[in-house]
Amino acid sequence: xxxxxxxxxxxxxxxxxxxxxxxxxxxxxxxxxxxxxxxxxxxxxxxxxxxxxxxxxxxxxxxxxxxxxxxxxxxxxxxxxxxxxxxxxxxxxxxxxxxxxxxxxxxxxxxxxxxxxxxxxxxxxxxxxxxxxxxxxxxxxxxxxxxxxxxxxxxxxxxxxxxxxxxxxxxxxxxxxxxxxxxxxxxxxxxxxxxxxxxxxxxxxxxxxxxxxxxxxxxxxxxxxxxxxxxxxxxxxxxxx
Amino acid sequence: xxxxxxxxxxxxxxxxxxxxxxxxxxxxxxxxxxxxxxxxxxxxxxxxxxxxxxxxxxxxxxxxxxxxxxxxxxxxxxxxxxxxxxxxxxxxxxxxxxxxxxxxxxxxxxxxxxxxxxxxxxxxxxxxxxxxxxxxxxxxxxxxxxxxxxxxxxxxxxxxxxxxxxxxxxxxxxxxxxxxxxxxxxxxxxxxxxxxxxxxxxxxxxxxxxxxxxxxxxxxxxxxxx
Numbered sequence: 443x444x445x446x447x448x449x450x451x452x453x454x455x456x457x458x459x460x461x462x463x464x465x466x467x468x469x470x471x472x473x474x475x476x477x478x479x480x481x482x483x484x485x486x487x488x489x490x491x492x493x494x495x496x497x498x499x500x501x502x503x504x505x506x507x508x509x510x511x512x513x514x515x516x517x518x519x520x521x522x523x524x525x526x527x528x529x530x531x532x533x534x535x536x537x538x539x540x541x542x543x544x545x546x547x548x549x550x551x552x553x554x555x556x557x558x559x560x561x562x563x564x565x566x567x568x569x570x571x572x573x574x575x576x577x578x579x580x581x582x583x584x585x586x587x588x589x590x591x592x593x594x595x596x597x598x599x600x601x602x603x604x605x606x607x608x609x610x611x612x613x614x615x616x617x618x619x620x621x622x623x624x625x626x627x628x629x630x631x632x633x634x635x636x637x638x639x640x641x642x643x644x645x646x647x648x649x650x651x652x653x654x655x656x657x658x659x660x661x662x663x664x665x666x667x668x669x670x671x672x673x674x675x676x677x678x679x680x681x682x683x
Numbered sequence: 684x685x686x687x688x689x690x691x692x693x694x695x696x697x698x699x700x701x702x703x704x705x706x707x708x709x710x711x712x713x714x715x716x717x718x719x720x721x722x723x724x725x726x727x728x729x730x731x732x733x734x735x736x737x738x739x740x741x742x743x744x745x746x747x748x749x750x751x752x753x754x755x756x757x758x759x760x761x762x763x764x765x766x767x768x769x770x771x772x773x774x775x776x777x778x779x780x781x782x783x784x785x786x787x788x789x790x791x792x793x794x795x796x797x798x799x800x801x802x803x804x805x806x807x808x809x810x811x812x813x814x815x816x817x818x819x820x821x822x823x824x825x826x827x828x829x830x831x832x833x834x835x836x837x838x839x840x841x842x843x844x845x846x847x848x849x850x851x852x853x854x855x856x857x858x859x860x861x862x863x864x865x866x867x868x869x870x871x872x873x874x875x876x877x878x879x880x881x882x883x884x885x886x887x888x889x890x891x892x893x894x895x896x897x898x899x900x901x902x903x904x905x906x907x908x909x
Binding site for chain 1: 800803805806807808809810811812816820821824828
């Protein structure tokens with residue numbers, strides 16, 4: 443198991459965002475996390491990258507304990523790629539520098555080596571011709587594809603997608619999902635928070651349904667989407683399908 | 684006609700007298716501003732430190748220095764500290780102005796850093812950058828674009844406030860004006876000329892700032908490139 447989440451809880455003031463959540467992900471698996479808004483999906487993903495404090499429980503990714511208070515937490519984070527809903531590209535750097543920067547600063551790669559890797563990845567997401575442009579000149583779908591290339595450039599062992607297509611215009615969702623689909627088929631371990639049930643059905647090895655900070659149900663798409671066991675799951679799916 | 688000629692000749696005499704001291708005004712304000720930039724950046728960052736004592740220390744500096752008139756600070760440095768550690772008037776004047784403006788700039792840098800979307804921190808951290816790497820490569824380069832106009836404004840203020848050090852006998856532009864007017868009793872013409880020279884300096888500076896703003900502009904982000 444490359445990702446082991448054991449009994450984690452996360453609270454913001456009086457609100458319990460995650461309540462004793464456990465989740466194991468095998469290497470190469472794609473796990474889609476679905477659920478109503480406010481159910482804790484994003485919080486779960488953010489905990490996996492130590493962007494939120496967990497109150498109890500533990501998270502182990504590839505043998506490393508993910509703890510925000512850990513002094514070397516930045517070295518653990520670089521093994522985990524994250525793609526954000528709002529892209530969070532660096533607006534002052536062009537596309538190539540966006541993908542290069544952390545490779546040079548964090549992975550200590552030379553400029554030539556980093557550029558070569560960046561160009562391969564940009565070609566992979568179909569944006570090699572945009573390397574000189576600034577994020578402000580790109581469409582939403584293009585920004586998100588650059589963000590994916592930027593995360594991949596660190597050779598992460600796990601990729602986290604936090605509602606990667608939720609801020610996109612409908613006609614741009616497809617191009618981002620296509621990149622994610624290809625990544626999944628290449629064997630990347632992925633945790634995907636998504637509202638795209640179609641994508642989850644097609645790509646996920648397992649779907650996890652989260653509600654009120656708890657995992658209500660999980661299973662392969664064929665089971666969970668077609669024949670859900672819990673009433674909450676049924677109600678949710680009735681609304682979104 | 685004669686009146687006009689004599690006025691012009693006396694004004695130009697004043698101009699050439701005063702202009703010989705303008706390099707002191709420039710030197711004092713540039714040195715003071717460089718000190719202020721270094722202090723401002725340092726304390727602006729320290730004010731956002733995750734450690735409470737560090738934040739507290741930085742906010743004491745800002746609030747104390749911001750709350751004392753610059754003139755009092757100049758007296759304190761020259762007459763007060765100057766007696767203890769043997770500073771000449773130049774060092775005392777530059778330090779007083781620099782430390783005072785450091786406090787103003789600290790606030791500008793702090794707000795410039797805080798203005799950057801938190802998503803930028805998170806993206807940098809998720810790529811494995813440390814706090815310092817994030818600040819250096821992601822946050823500060825973006826803050827600069829926000830900070831340039833107000834920080835340049837402070838330089839213009841700093842240049843004007845450098846006239847205050849004339850009071851401890853530093854022979855810069857304002858001091859020269861006082862000497863000239865008390866020697867020749869041409870108060871109106873002298874102070875008019877002093878004012879005009881300051882205006883020349885500050886006007887040139889505003890042009891430089893405009894140019895600087897365009898230089899740091901990035902397409903689709905903040906100030907537009909023209």
